[in-house]
Amino acid sequence: MEKKDHKDCLAALVPVRDTLDVIGGKWRILILISISSGNKNFRKIERSIPKLSTKVLSSELKIMEQDHLITRTVINGFPVRTEYTATEYSKTLKNVIAELHDWGINHRKKVFECSE
Amino acid sequence: MEKKDHKDCLAALVPVRDTLDVIGGKWRILILISISSGNKNFRKIERSIPKLSTKVLSSELKIMEQDHLITRTVINGFPVRTEYTATEYSKTLKNVIAELHDWGINHRKKVFECSE
């Protein structure tokens, strides 16, 4: 947040935007938490998150797989099952999520305290 | 990222979503950085950020003011000037932005290295 010239600003911004592109969507963190909590299959994840439609879940899962946040495994059998798991890589988001979480807590306090 | 039951998950998620609602938009961090860098008036901010339209800037600035991230000051004179400044409060986002930034850097590396 120090003074910087414009080029530095843009340079500083790109990685932040990259991260937000990965986790900033409306559903991604919710889905990640759901999966990390043990919901491994499509319907369970869907049901665990209010207002989340199959279409959106489907597309978000694909993106998250591309981003190496989750793994999709098809298990042959009767019936065929599909399992989603959080990758080790997704755990590198721990600090990020912790900061987002803490700031959110404080912000909520702030908003309630001073409504000026 | 540990195992949690569903209620805990949702509870953990709310503050994260709160934070993302504040800074997760497409433009807000860009605008905040621009202002923090010394761009104080509307046109300067607008010009400093490629692809940002007046309409969007206008609405984002209002929201950011409500969220106490920036301050808007009208300075009477000829012509009337308006000054936007980053609040002290916005500086509490320092750690959040640092984490987002660092993760973004690493993620970009990861994406380049293993394109599997």
Add this chain to the structure above:
DNA sequence: CGGTATCCATAGGGATACTG
């Protein structure tokens, strides 16, 4: 179960023009 396909409504964003 694990999705895809389709239809449709709505919001958000670009371009432009205009006000004070």
Add this chain to the structure above:
DNA sequence: CAGTATCCCTATGGATACCG
């Protein structure tokens, strides 16, 4: 300069139905 207002268009998301 500092925005608002308008028009218009596209992308996103909900609802529903359907396939393997």
